[in-house]
Amino acid sequence: LRVRKIPGAEEALMLIDSIYIHEAEKNKGKWKAYFKNNNPIHAEFGGGKGKFIIEMAISNPHINFIMVDMVTEVMLKAAQKAQELELSNLKMIRIDLRYAKQFFDANELERIYLNFSDPWPKKKHYKRRLTYRDFLMTYRDILIPDGEIHFKTDNRGLFEFSLNEFAELDLVMKNISLDLHKNSDVPYCTTEYEEKFIALGQPIYRIEVKFRNEKKES
Amino acid sequence: LRVRKIPGAEEALMLIDSIYIHEAEKNKGKWKAYFKNNNPIHAEFGGGKGKFIIEMAISNPHINFIMVDMVTEVMLKAAQKAQELELSNLKMIRIDLRYAKQFFDANELERIYLNFSDPWPKKKHYKRRLTYRDFLMTYRDILIPDGEIHFKTDNRGLFEFSLNEFAELDLVMKNISLDLHKNSDVPYCTTEYEEKFIALGQPIYRIEVKFRNEKKES
Numbered sequence: 001l002r003v004r005k006i007p008g009a010e011e012a013l014m015l016i017d018s019i020y021i022h023e024a025e026k027n028k029g030k031w032k033a034y035f036k037n038n039n040p041i042h043a044e045f046g047g048g049k050g051k052f053i054i055e056m057a058i059s060n061p062h063i064n065f066i067m068v069d070m071v072t073e074v075m076l077k078a079a080q081k082a083q084e085l086e087l088s089n090l091k092m093i094r095i096d097l098r099y100a101k102q103f104f105d106a107n108e109l110e111r112i113y114l115n116f117s118d119p120w121p122k123k124k125h126y127k128r129r130l131t132y133r134d135f136l137m138t139y140r141d142i143l144i145p146d147g148e149i150h151f152k153t154d155n156r157g158l159f160e161f162s163l164n165e166f167a168e169l170d171l172v173m174k175n176i177s178l179d180l181h182k183n184s185d186v187p188y189c190t191t192e193y194e195e196k197f198i199a200l201g202q203p204i205y206r207i208e209v210k211f212r213n214e215k216k217e218s
Numbered sequence: 219l220r221v222r223k224i225p226g227a228e229e230a231l232m233l234i235d236s237i238y239i240h241e242a243e244k245n246k247g248k249w250k251a252y253f254k255n256n257n258p259i260h261a262e263f264g265g266g267k268g269k270f271i272i273e274m275a276i277s278n279p280h281i282n283f284i285m286v287d288m289v290t291e292v293m294l295k296a297a298q299k300a301q302e303l304e305l306s307n308l309k310m311i312r313i314d315l316r317y318a319k320q321f322f323d324a325n326e327l328e329r330i331y332l333n334f335s336d337p338w339p340k341k342k343h344y345k346r347r348l349t350y351r352d353f354l355m356t357y358r359d360i361l362i363p364d365g366e367i368h369f370k371t372d373n374r375g376l377f378e379f380s381l382n383e384f385a386e387l388d389l390v391m392k393n394i395s396l397d398l399h400k401n402s403d404v405p406y407c408t409t410e411y412e413e414k415f416i417a418l419g420q421p422i423y424r425i426e427v428k429f430r431n432e433k434k435e436s
Contacts (some may be wrong), residue, residue: 156421160396163381168389174385178378179395203374 009072013094016079024093029105035064035089040110043068043129047098047193050078055189057082057090063110067092068100089094097130097138106144112139114151116193119158131162140211152180152188152206154197159205161201163210171209179203227290230313231352234297242311246370247323253282253307258328261286263315263348264335268296271331275300275308275409281328285310286318310403315348315356326371330357334411337376349380358429370398370406370424372415377423389427397421 013020021027027034028072031041039060039062040216044053047067057065067090069075095103117130126132131151139149165172178189181198188206190198197204224230231238239245245252250260257280262271265285275283285308287293294311313321318326335348344350349369357367371377382389398406399416406424408416415422 155399156396160394163394163396164392167394170390172385172388173391174382176378176381176385178374178381 001132004073006073006076009076013072013076014077015031016076019079019082019087019090020075022042024103026094027122028103028146029108031064031066034091037064037145039064039089039191041066041108042107042111043104043109044113045067045100045113046070046117047075047078047092048116050081050092052115052194053090053192054078054082054085056113057087058085061089063089068095068097070094070096097135100138100142106137106141107144107147110142110147112143112147112149114125114149114153115191116155117158117186119153119155121155121157126161128160129161131158131161131165133165133169133190135206136165136171143211145213146210148210149210150206150208152204154202154204156205159207163207166207166209169211171211173207173208173209175208177204180206194206221293224291226276227294227436231290231294234294236300236306237297237300237308237309238293242313242321246321247326248436249284249326250281250320252309255282255316257282257307259284259326259329260331261322262331262333263318264332265293265296265387266334267292268299268310268409270333270409270412271308272296272300272303272305276303277308277407278402281300281307283308286313286315288312288314288356294410295398315353318356324359325362325365327361328365330361330365332367332371333374334371335369335376335408337371337373339373339375342360344379347376347379349376349383349388351383354383354389361429363431366426366428368424370389370412370418370422372411372422374423377425384425384427387429391425391427393424393426395422395424396408398424 014022032038041064043066045068047053047069050067053067060202067078072094075094079092093103114130120126120128150164181204194204232240250256259282261284262285265271265287268285271283271285285296290312293312297310332348338344338346369380401420412422
């Protein structure tokens with residue numbers, strides 16, 4: 001995703017402090033306290049303009065959501081929309097996921113969503129893909145033992161890579177779809193990207209995975 | 219695959235008795251003795267006209283191959299070709315795979331190939347798909363403990379179904395490909411069907427799976 005720089009975006013984002021958390025590392029290990037309830041926490045890693053996570057937050061008031069992204073400009077739009085909707089169960093943080101463990105403690109997340117992550121199609125960039133094994137091992141640490149990763153993408157190459165990473169780490173897989181919207185009655189929230197691909201008739205790939213408990217304990 | 223009936227095909231096939239085994243159930247538990255060596259045995263379930271298994275047999279003289287199919291007419295062509303090539307490590311049998319255990323004893327096969335199996339696209343026919351769990355459990359019984367199933371298809375729906383069956387039975391997966399011939403240097407033998415799809419630029423899906431040993435022992 002290439003984004004045009006918007007002057008003052010950073011400052012504008014920081015003003016939306018009901019949604020955007022500037023010094024997110026201070027919440028490590030204290031996210032439930034921050035949300036002021038004991039509800040499970042789901043995070044979307046790479047939330048973009050926020051359509052998916054905002055719809056999820058509206059539909060699931062008893063789950064807390066954290067949207068993570070790196071790009072100020074798209075987060076600003078997401079944050080503005082969430083602010084307008086006065087969503088109390090959605091926060092946004094701008095962090096580099098390589099350092100996710102500086103922001104989330106062990107077992108803090110119940111679920112991670114990866115939606116249309118950057119495919120990094122060049123072979124030499126495979127370690128940057130958010131389903132690369134090093135990222136997955138980080139997710140394992142910050143997820144609860146039975147916590148799930150829900151991943152979808154339009155990119156066949158990225159999905160293939162991801163399946164092999166999941167298999168390599170011996171993750172438990174379920175609800176695998178190679179054409180999610182083949183049947184129109186899909187009960188999942190969609191992203192902005194996804195709507196475009198559906199309109200174009202291109203297949204969306206999706207899977208749910210989790211780590212084996214015996215590995216978690218080792 | 220719809221095949222035109224060839225009068226006398228059955229009789230012609232039975233005459234090729236260096237390749238085609240008429241009363242295959244007599245070999246159950248004795249396949250190695252039948253091949254007169256101790257080489258591993260690989261079987262292709264649904265071999266069609268035999269291109270794949272014939273190429274495999276030529277390339278791998280120290281592996282014994284058994285092609286299984288149901289359709290006399292296509293088997294006849296495969297058997298004729300194998301006979302011309304005087305292949306001693308390839309036999310063909312015509313059986314209904316629902317009764318595979320009447321023809322193969324426990325641990326008799328080291329590997330099973332499923333290539334372009336009938337997708338049975340109608341939902342109500344899912345139990346006929348050769349990757350349906352009941353078939354997989356049969357394969358487990360006749361495979362050696364670390365024996366693998368190598369599966370490829372052009373049919374996205376069948377591959378999706380199969381991935382979910384493999385996941386449901388907690389099989390170990392590896393070498394998952396959603397576009398096998400994207401890179402031209404694929405080291406696998408191809409089938410007649412496959413060549414057509416490659417020419418059309420359509421993706422071929424492929425995976426290798428095996429059962430977990432702990433399950434085998436239970």
